[in-house]
Amino acid sequence: MEGKRSNTRPLTLLRKIKGFTRSIVEDLARGRPPLIYIERFRNYCTDTSGNCSCSSGLSTGKEAISLKRECHARRLDVMLRVLLIVQQLLQENRHGSKRDIYYMHPTVFKEQSVVDRAINDICILLQCSRHNLNVVSVGNGHTPFQSLLKKLMAMAVTVTPLMLEQDIISVAQYVIVVEKESVFQRLANDQFCKRNRCIVITGRGYPDVPTRRFLRLLIDKLHLPVYGLVDCDPYGFDILTTYKFGSLQMAYDATFLRVSEIQWLGVFVQDCDNYSIPQQCLLPLTAEDKRKIEAMLPRCYLQREVPQWRFELELLLHKGVKFEIEALSVHSLTFLSHEYLPSKIHNGGYI
Template sequence: MERNASSRALLSKIKDLTASLVKEISEGKSPSVCIHKFRNYCTDPNSNCLCSSDLPKGQQVLTLTRQCHAYRIDVLLRVLVIVQKLLQENRHGSKRDIYYMHPSVFSEQSVVDRAINDICILLQCSRHNLNVVSVGNGLVMGWLQFLEAGRKFDCISCPTTAYTIPVHVEEVKDIVSVAKYILIVEKESVFQRLANDKFCNANRCIVITGRGYPDIPTRRFLRLLVEKLCLPVYCLVDCDPYGFDILTTYRFGSMQMAYDAKILRVPEVQWLGAFPSDFEKYNLPQQCLLPLTAEDKRRTETMLLRCYLQKEVPEWRLELELMLQKGVKFEIEAFSVHTLSFLSEQYIPSKIPKVEVLPGNNFKS
């Protein structure tokens, strides 16, 4: 019933939007579309900004008088027609499905992605409200049970079995857990390492991976678990600029979807590792380290300018500066140089008791 009401409200907004465009054309005016602009960080060196708020930071006006704007409006309306049909028929489609409905017009996936974001801003909704879903969701295992659309997910009965995170997170209910904490790992290979080592059995936790940059259902599911279970949540990523970017995507949200940061970010996320200071602390040999590329350095320097690192987690910023200073990076799997199970038996357990008092980590037990 709630979903039907939401769909009806969105369909009404779509009708009003298209009606206003038709009215402008009928009156001999050049139609325009005003899209609010959002951001979840800036490069204000004094950190005197309002990026943490969910308010718009200006707007962009698209008109038919500019060719690039005309194309963007064309794409937006084509995608809007597809979304309207999905809502009317109560069906779901992926961003990739939408791309292949007009591949010659859309030219590349990013064009569709931007149109979907524009529509969400115009209709003041989240992407899942449009019945547009992600493909290739994350994985979860550990001490957890829940229902999704009547289907029972019983991870507790076998804590080392991986379950795909549900696409329709809004239908997840009856969450039950006896876990002590939630652990996010950047990639599937580390997730499988922990599964093989029966990490959840030994540590009574929930482990989640987004398989790299996390998709929307993974981020929404993580936020739901934290809200319902009130558990501390730790994140383990590669010691490189991409790993750090993934970490900040979980905690602060992404710039691309800054308009929806309020329902996607998980401010409780604490950085477990791997830290640039870890390669000396854990005696990683030189052959485990890789030099930062020119692109790595450029990316790191750009990330250092993000205002939230100065305002909220300055100690994270110090670690990032250390990475740049040392000029090296390494993967989580590098700890296997000691023993295959070093990560699950020594590294992570040694971090968990200490991480609650790590500067920049704000969870209070």
């Protein structure tokens, strides 16, 4: 899949769209139902034996879509409607959000997930990434690269405004990815980047595609260590694995989005003891938390690539408590930026 994406210019994609729709029209004109094959990808399975062959860049087979099945006919109808919108965006060199596309045919699409699935199918069919289709995550009127600039706290990085892909110059020594906006603001208020010559990025929870692309670009260009700081709960852990291994929904694009270099900086279960976090700052795991942990534990990459991460997840389930990064503020507002992070980074307190 990786080698097939060398040419994703608008004109190339428009030719592919034209060829795809022509083949459907020709099939219908000859009285035969169109049969469309969509490759399927996965970046993990639940085989903990270590014998799985999951790979983010390799297809795991093809799914056949035919008009003979009603659910497939509806799926093709949605795909063609979205493809028509994508074609218009490419022809006019404009950008639209996934939400914009949904509201163009809300009674047909019914829900956003239907549009998201169609966009993923189109990316696979055209052998491109979503940003090549001029489809962005949010409808703020900015291009994907402009959206990325709004997400970056660049106290130690200079990015050329015309083309982010060209030049990035930095005196930073490392990159920290934080889970939440509140932690990002805490570090900004403490001038953490200026004091420590680093770059801090947040995806505000589960990261969108522009955030992941930009992080991937930074690491490719600057070759810096990158650390992840997330809450000590199953959702923080899942967010961290999305950065490192990619999401299952976009497994076809994981090679271009995942940052396998990222190391887990915290917060860890044992940090509540190591940093004397009082009991009132700890919260019991809910039944939903436990179900989520149990669902994540069998992921093959935890066994194969980061067994220490899997151990931490098991420990979280065993302890039965969770806590947020902000719980460190029980000592002082600046404890995170002045004590916890510098100590962790300089003493190798990451996995």
